[in-house]
Amino acid sequence: MAVTIRDVARASGVHVSTVSRTFSAPHLVNAETRNRVLAVAEGLGYRPNRAARALTTGRTHNLGLIVADIANPFFPPLIKAAQAQARERDYHVFVADTDEDPVLEQELIEMLCKQVDGVLLCSPRLSNRVIERLRAQVPFVVVNRRVKGLATVLMDVGQGVRAAVGHLAGLGHRRVALLSGPAGSWTSEEMHAAATAAAAEFGVELMLQGPNEPNEQGGLAAASAVAGSGVSGVLCYNDLVALGLIEGLRERGLDVPGDVSVIGVDDSLPARLNRPKLTTITMPTAAAGRMAVDLLLAAVNAGDSETPALARLETNLVVRESTGAVDRVAGAAQPSLRG
């Protein structure tokens, strides 16, 4: 076993409680003694055992972060930001990947909740019912989902969607499709509502296509439906869907943005690397990660009797190369000569 508080106490000729205070309440101990203890501890390589501390204080100083899929490029920036923010508050973040599986998600939460002071749920696939039951065990903060009574961080994708539809309308598109995401995705529902409203506002016809898997496969699979629908512009649930769609369209001889304009959501790494560079809606994932940590820490330190906080973060459209003007009368998608 490693060096404990007792070893330090013995080696520096004080009682364990003094050593303890040196680390957890330094102002309560004589400067001289403190320095001696610190020096001895340093020399022995002593590090407080946080698990043991947690046992008495009831605070682990750990946070859990549950995501559906680390490999989805939407999440890493959020994770990084959350870890960085937590570190500044002397907290540590444990990340768990649920593989998009609600059962696994619940198991992980139950497993985690005894080792953390609070849990960050990002775009959870769990039912609200389960979440509400689980919250008795540990404070939650939810990102991109509405659960009544829980502190929440929302990315206001509606703003970006409105801008996207306006952008397409301005380029002359009259028929536009929305490729929705997984059933039960709050973001997807928000996109739907905002797209419907914006379509009416800008006088374009909106077709809904979905649900789709939230990855390239989903976009690829939707390509034939899009190709046959006569739309000239498509707004996708996320960047991966958009990239998959572009790929599928190409296989059918359709060019982007020549024949079809495609817009993604997230502004993820692949969106910036791909060719054509994706026009997309930026999601403030880093800000959301930081904010979620702050909200969670507030909930942890205040008890949950507060009015649950709600943070809404802005989104924006960033225009790149996957959208362009309609160069045909009806805007109907047809194989282009260069395709």
Add this chain to the structure above:
Amino acid sequence: MAVTIRDVARASGVHVSTVSRTFSAPHLVNAETRNRVLAVAEGLGYRPNRAARALTTGRTHNLGLIVADIANPFFPPLIKAAQAQARERDYHVFVADTDEDPVLEQELIEMLCKQVDGVLLCSPRLSNRVIERLRAQVPFVVVNRRVKGLATVLMDVGQGVRAAVGHLAGLGHRRVALLSGPAGSWTSEEMHAAATAAAAEFGVELMLQGPNEPNEQGGLAAASAVAGSGVSGVLCYNDLVALGLIEGLRERGLDVPGDVSVIGVDDSLPARLNRPKLTTITMPTAAAGRMAVDLLLAAVNAGDSETPALARLETNLVVRESTGAVDRVAGAAQPSLRG
């Protein structure tokens, strides 16, 4: 505070040790009693406190996983595989991102090491000296790095590199560049050694260019050097570098694979999504994640007096669209007519 073992004991009319055994050594307790205890525990919503258990057993049943950058698409598949494998062994994996910062890496390890039974170091940026000091505190397994005396999982990138150079040679390339990775990267050194050997074997001239940042910026920054060097084929440290290079080459009017053939390493998500699809060396990241967990668990349960294990995993070249035959005499890169 949550429901403890004592509450369960009281409610089911047995002693705490019986409840304890029900969970940690079920075979030692009468089936009838066990079922009763289990039922009561279930009813009360009891979950064993793993931190408290860790205090007596000395086993947290947690593993730490340190990566340089979660946002680098190389890591997520490894992380997912490690978490899945650990779960099967009733272990939990805590992921920490060091932001490519050795100082932060060390801090995180020291912070983590009291809450985990072992640590997985993936492509660490830490000096061997520091690693060797830290290993006294907690068992390590290292991925893609050689540290004497430590259990190791290596991805044998040399195989893939040889295949890549052979592939380029077969396409008629005579002058080839290697864009190396960060200084101190084991993988980068392996690539260099293997590329040098393969270049001699296949009779091509090899130019070394680096070190480069392990991301698209690194590739982008190297583009002008590559464009001016007269090479017709480039092997890059990883897919992101390759994609950045392709982008930079394009900005200079050079087509891939028309003017220059580019090969990446990792076979990451962006490599498959991008256009042209990247010819790349597959890295067995998932297998490495699983293997590393098994090695680490073995080290944890055996004490470190064993001969440290060494696993070498195969890599392969997957040919896609970013490589092609040389269509000019000297193979010198020059603006193409279609560029």
Add this chain to the structure above:
DNA sequence: ATGAAAGCGCTAACAG
């Protein structure tokens, strides 16, 4: 300012 003692939730001998 420091020491003494109790206890956090759990496991691990040791008895019985």
Add this chain to the structure above:
DNA sequence: CTGTTAGCGCTTTCAT
């Protein structure tokens, strides 16, 4: 098979 007892490393009254 089950109860008793001690103690993991640390914090936290309460004394002194």
